[in-house]
Amino acid sequence: MADILHAPALYLYPLLAGLLLGVLQIILFFVGAGHFDHAGGGHGAFEHVLETLHLDEAFDWLNFGRVPFSILLLLLLVTFGMVGIMLWQIVPVLPVWSYAIGAVPASIAVTKITGGWIAYLLPRDESYAVNRDGLVGRRGVVTLGPLDDGPPGNVLVRDQYGELHTLRARPADPGRRIDKGAEIVVVGAAGGQANVYLVMPFQEGPFEEGPLEKGRAQP
Numbered sequence: 001m002a003d004i005l006h007a008p009a010l011y012l013y014p015l016l017a018g019l020l021l022g023v024l025q026i027i028l029f030f031v032g033a034g035h036f037d038h039a040g041g042g043h044g045a046f047e048h049v050l051e052t053l054h055l056d057e058a059f060d061w062l063n064f065g066r067v068p069f070s071i072l073l074l075l076l077l078v079t080f081g082m083v084g085i086m087l088w089q090i091v092p093v094l095p096v097w098s099y100a101i102g103a104v105p106a107s108i109a110v111t112k113i114t115g116g117w118i119a120y121l122l123p124r125d126e127s128y129a130v131n132r133d134g135l136v137g138r139r140g141v142v143t144l145g146p147l148d149d150g151p152p153g154n155v156l157v158r159d160q161y162g163e164l165h166t167l168r169a170r171p172a173d174p175g176r177r178i179d180k181g182a183e184i185v186v187v188g189a190a191g192g193q194a195n196v197y198l199v200m201p202f203q204e205g206p207f208e209e210g211p212l213e214k215g216r217a218q219p
Contacts, residue, residue, distance in 0.1 A: 007085045008096040011103065015081025021074045067115045075114055079107035135159060135167065138186050139202050145180035147171050152196050155184055172198035 004012070084103040088096070140157035143166070147153045152168040159165060171178055172187050183202045190196040 004085060007088060008099075010096055011081045011084030011088065011099065013081075014077040015085065018074050018077030018081060021070060021077065025070060025074070067118050071118060072111055072115055075111040076107050079110040080104065083107065135165060135186050135197070136188055140167075140184055140186065140199075142169075142178055142180050142182050142184060145178060145182075147178040147184075147199065148176070149174060152190075153180075155186075155197070155199060157186060167197050168195055169197045169199045172200050176201075 080100075080103045083106040084099045087094075087099040087102055135157055138157045138159060140155045142153060143156045144154035147155075147170055149170070152170045155167050155169045157165050157167055167186070169184070169186070170190060178184060178199070178201055184199040185202040186197050187200050188198045190198050
């Protein structure tokens with residue numbers, strides 16, 4: 001333990017940060033706040049940033065959208081720190097930065113594999129592991145927009161069981177603009193883009209399951 005506390009800061013601090021994030025996850029779970037990224041309310045905005053930076057496909061490969069981002073970050077930090085410290089203990093004569101050559105791919109591989117297991121075990125509801133076909137035809141509201149030909153925005157949709165889902169979406173018709181707060185209907189999945197839905201404006205009446213502000217509908 002003493003050796004770990006004297007490890008290079010490049011690997012010690014990520015390890016400690018990952019462990020602290022894990023403790024916060026446990027605390028939020030027991031107080032009923034859910035996942036850390038849900039509590040912060042920034043999940044949809046973060047997805048929008050990834051689209052803008054063209055990093056969405058890489059994060060989709062790491063199971064982002066099927067596993068909470070805070071858990072993926074925890075896995076990356078802890079694995080990077082642990083592998084870096086292990087290499088430093090095994091071969092202490094090398095430059096500190098050189099251990100990252102092994103720590104970076106190891107952390108990515110562990111996050112990918114472990115994230116896949118977690119995605120398989122998570123309940124199939126809310127914003128994770130959404131059944132794409134089951135949400136086609138559902139109505140919702142644009143929450144991060146406007147929706148246009150740029151990066152996808154977000155819509156809030158209620159499924160047939162009354163559960164709310166935050167989905168990345170873009171207009172089904174090229175050139176169309178759908179403003180934030182507008183009511184929409186999901187018409188399909190965007191080809192070639194993981195977890196992105198196509199939507200159209202809906203202007204013919206109230207939601208099929210009632211306003212989004214109401215509680216869950218009975219199945």
